[in-house]
Amino acid sequence: MTEVSSLTGRLLVATPALADPNFDRAVVLLLDHDEKGSLGVVLNRPTPVGVGDVLDGWAELAGEPGVVFQGGPVSLDSALGVAVIPGDSTERAPSPSSRLRSSRGDPIGWRRVHGAIGLVDLEAPPELLAAALGSLRIFAGYSGWGPGQLEDELADGAWYVVESEPGDVSSPVPENLWRAVLRRQRSELAMIATYPDDPSLN
Template identity: 35%
Template sequence: MPDFYADRLFNALERNDPAPGMLLVAAPGMLSDEFARSVVLIIEHNEHLTFGVNLTARSELAVFNVMPDWLPCVAKPQALYIGGPLNQQSVVGLAMTRQGVDMDTAPQLNRLANRLAHVDLRSGPEEVTELVEGMRLFAGYAEWSPGQLDDEIERGDWYVAPALPTDVIAPGHVDLWGDVMRRQQMPLPLFSTFPADPVDN
């Protein structure tokens, strides 16, 4: 099955390179339970590592219970998201900025794309609230060693696509994986309703 998707979907498509502000979209039929139907926002990509968070895994834990000071900044649903399997004691903040905010003059924000920022949580929420339209907090992250992600992309596990700032604060009822697939070039939109487990289809 992975060979089928790699050959038919990915090798024939124009390739985007991994970079901060890009999305790793799990291939239809990805066999990893951890990353099936996941959408990972790349925060850092260099010769040493690739680091990002999964935007789709909402936990049952309310932000109010773990980081209540940040609640005014956090978009609904105000739950902690699971950014990945590594170091889930650490928290990563991502935000969609308000219209007109210049991230170059805001040290609290690291620009990833237009109106999309990695938030420095060492700043206080009072320094961030007026700069952002909404943000998410992610426990843990995903990381790839040198060459590992390239191998997975070549194998057809991931499709690389530009992120929209609204991806980070998508409402709880939204199927983000399906939405991202629908806005890609054909034939990816045809697979936007592909279930995590093909047996469910």
């Protein structure tokens, strides 16, 4: 079996050709990608449900808009927390809160996925992470692909793969994220950002 090059931490940006309504103009942050499959969350699907309505203790830590996001079509009754820890927490000088850090220097209750982005243990007391978190998003459900499935979609031209930035997780205007991510690319992808919502009106 061919070894899969991990895309963990990268963004999947839906191409205009992607027909699946679940992923129309979606920007997906890949939280896990290997030969067993892929898992990610859609960053630009806010719901009307406030974080405080479902996870009261975490509401104060959630960035604007303070709503739950639909991470994808799978397991919509489960919640995932994705948060950014400002700076490289592995190189910080010891602080009074250092006893609340793991042996790797990461805050307890937060598992690094890529760079400053990591998964939050929503079972942990929110106050354990409050001082360390830069931004937090709560997702209902996730996006999943079986072994080789994402690779097939990439080969079919369904997704652009680009680098993520920590600010993507907490974009205050998630509805603009698809265009914003494409616009910052230093390639012909920047032109795709101007693609009309309905090409038939062009």
